Amino acid sequence: MTMSFQGGSVLDRFFTGLAEIVRNRDGAKLQDFLQIEPPLPDVYAQMVDELRQQYPNGSPKEADLLRRCEGLVPKSAGGSAWTAFPTFMKLYFSFLRDVNIENLLETYDMLKALLNQCVIALGDGQFGVVVLPTVLYLSKVLAKLAMGLDRRPELVAHLLRIEGGPDQDESTEKVTLVEKSANVVREAFIKCLTDRSGTPGVHGKPEGKRAGIYLMANLCLKLLFQCGKLRNAEQMFASITAQSPPLKHFPASQRVTYLYYLGRYLLSNNLFFPAQIALQAAYDQCHRQAINQKRLILTYLITCNIILGRFPSMALLQRPESEGLADKFVPVCQLITRGDYIAFREHLTTNSPTTEWFARKGILLPLRNRCEIFVWRSLARKVFIHGGFHADTQGQAQRGPPPFLYLSKLEAAVRWLQSRHSSQSSLSAVSPFGATPNASADKSRFGSQTVSIGKDPDFYSLDGPPAANGSPNISLISKYSDYLCPDGFFDAMGQWQSNPARTLVDGTPNPDYSQYEIDPYAYEPDQDTNGPSPLMREIESILASLLTQGLMRGYLTHRNPRLAIPGARLRGALPTGFPNIWQTIHARESEDTGVPGWVQPPSTMAGSVALGGGGRVVNLSGARPVGVQ
Structure with a gap:
């Protein structure tokens, strides 16, 4: 000052x-x-x-x-x-x-009202740009106060209860202070984006209030990420794409911050390839001395790359901004390469002590759900290397079967993994968070043979032995008393009959509920000794998913189940059947390099096409009439 x-x-x-x-x-x-x-x-x-x-x-x-x-x-002719x-x-x-800074909630309300009025002043077409720096300053102060109160809700909990009153509807979602702040900042962002000074759209430059587009957008995105309302950012990105000048015209600090939030938004919406492009650009443009900012960007950039099949190099993990990241990501990469799907699930399970950091960063579920298919690919590849038929490696035979793998060998590998983890769980070196349920998944008569899923608790009472002497099951009656022992019912003639004693209306219930088909576990699964086992069916489904995604190449045969890899004579069985994951995904995704929400300047090639090819003359003297073959 x-x-x-x-x-x-x-x-x-x-x-x-x-x-x-x-x-x-x-x-x-x-x-x-x-x-x-x-x-x-x-x-x-x-x-x-x-x-x-x-x-x-x-x-x-x-x-x-x-x-x-x-x-x-200043006064004008009309006032x-x-x-x-x-x-x-x-x-x-x-x-x-x-203002009374001791009353934080009152201070917040007064500050929000002040910013609201400043945003209204910003909307003036002639003088509004004068208050743009003030809007940004007040927005930052409001955001700091809101996020501070969000981290310590006990400071204003009693005031919020008083403000809500006894008539507050509990069914409606409460709007937090951070979300309220984001709504005010969004109004300022709209005022900047819709400014009509200068050339509008992708051909324009940051002039007038439009110079604050990304300042306000970055602050609003910060608040939306803080309160977890990322859906509200969708319209922001759509508006920026339609009306904002190219991002390259804005300062580097605004570009890096915006691309970081854009990349995180795309990552949260499972758009991993455009998220990787945005985060990579943010990392490349970030100042080399901004170590903390680069580490934050790198956390999500490495996550995107792992999901796309590209592991971080040791040279990257040895940089100053990568301090501590190797301890987090290298074990995940090693588990993917090892092909042990049970160890991978153990490492990224919700109650594992190693996953607290991933969950706090919001990347636990993307890593766990998107990378397990890579673990199965690694397992299939290892089994093929050691137990598959690789055909003639010299390429001398003109005829012969293509390389293939009997899926029974992959099934045996899965059962070996399950038995190995089952035996480890029974030893003293048991996991601190309990035995591995996935190790015994193949013993389940229902559902998946690789993922352990507990039985529906609604049917726990049906697992016990039938009651002796036909007496009713006490737990059943207590659980379904409103159905079995109502206080009244309509008889066969449609007359209401009271039941004050709450006796069994339909008599003693049959403990065997299989005839009524309300127990999904009542029937034994078909045991066809000549057909494939349930585990084999599941393995076929996993491999079919890999083939559909292009992460493996070949085809499956269901009679004497095999994975065949045709066309392997030129390049070999491994490069043909198990192509590089990153190269496969990149080749498919790079057909459209545009990133939603990132405004790029129009290319000269697109401009020449739009203008009719730059004035070229097309000779139509030899053109035939329409319909003439």
């Missing part, structure tokens, strides 16, 4: 300085004047004392304060056109005079 007031009333000189700033349209100096964040210089304390003496809260003199603020705006600014200044002086 560089301003100072010497001589005379501090408030008078403050008004004089404000009038000169507005007349000169100096937005940066206006923001420098309008300070609100403590600790404030002593000159503001003097001005607050004068405000309380001359314009007390609730007195008729507050109208005089508003008239005095109206004098700050003052910027009516929102005097109201904003009146709120600013009221905020300084009345």
Whole structure:
């Protein structure tokens, strides 16, 4: 803060300085004047004392304060056109005079109202750009206060209960302070984005209020990520794509921050390839001394690359910004390469101590759900290397079967993994969070043979032996008493019959419920000794998924189940049947390199096509009439 007031009333000189700033349209100096964040210089304390003496809260003199603020705006022929600014200044002086920082919720409400009015002032087509730096400053202060209260909700919990009142509807979703702040900042973002000064769209440059597009967008995205309302960002990215100038015209700090949030948004929506492009650009453009920022970007960039089949190199993990990341990601990469799907699930299970960091960063589920298919691919590849038929490696035979793998060998490998983990769980070196349920999944008579899924708790009571002497099962009656023992019922003639004793209406229930087909576990699965086992069927489904995604190449035969790899004579069985994952995904995804939400300048090639090929002449003298063959 560089301003100072010497001589005379501090408030008078403050008004004089404000009038000169507005007349000169100096937005940066206006923001420098309008300070609100403590600790404030002593000159503001003097001005607050004068405000309380001359314009007390609730007195008729507050109208005089508003008239005095109206004098700050230059007069035009039709009177003052910027009516929102005097109201904003009146709120600013009221905020300084009345704010009580001990009451955080009241401070938040007053600050939000002040920012709301400043955003309204920003909408003026002639003078609005003057308050753009002030809008950004107030938005940052509001965001800091909201996120601080969000991290410590106990500070305002009692105030929120009082504010909600007894009539508050519990069924409606409560809007947090952070989300309320994001809604206000979004309004400022819209004002900047829809500014009509200069050339609009992708051909324009940051002029006027449009210079604040990404400043406001980045702050709004920060708040939306804080409160977990990423869906609300979808319209923001769509609006930016339609109306924003190219991102390259904005400063590097704004570009890096925006691409970081854009990449995280795309990652959360399972758009991993465009997310990788955005995060890679953010990492490349980030200043080399911004170690913490680069580490944050790298956390999500490595995640995207692993999901796309590209592991981080040791050279990358040895950089200063990668400190601590190798301990997190290298074990995941090793488990994927090993092909042990049970160990992979153990490592990324929800109650594993190693997953707290992944869950806190929001990348646990993408890694666990998207990378397990790579683990199965590694297992199939290892079994093929050691137990598959590789055909003639010299390429001399003109005829012969292609390389293939009997799926019974892959089934045996899966059963070996399950038995290995089952035996480890029975030893002293048991996992601290319990035995591995997936190790015994093949013993389940129902459902998956590789993923252990517990039985539906609604049918636990049906597992016990039939009740002796035909007496009713007490647990059944207590659980379904409203159905078995109602207080009344309609008889066969349609007459209502009371049942005050709550006796069994339909007699003693049959403990064998299989005839009623309400127990999904009542029937034994078909045991066809000549057909494939349930585990074999599941393995075939997994391999079919790999083939469909292009992560493996070949075809499956279901009679004497095999994986065949045709066309392997030129390149070999392994490169043909198990292509590089990253190269496969990149070749498929790179057909469209556009990233949703990232505005790029129009290419010259697209421009020449739009203009008819740059003025080229097309000779149509030999063209046939339409319909002539």
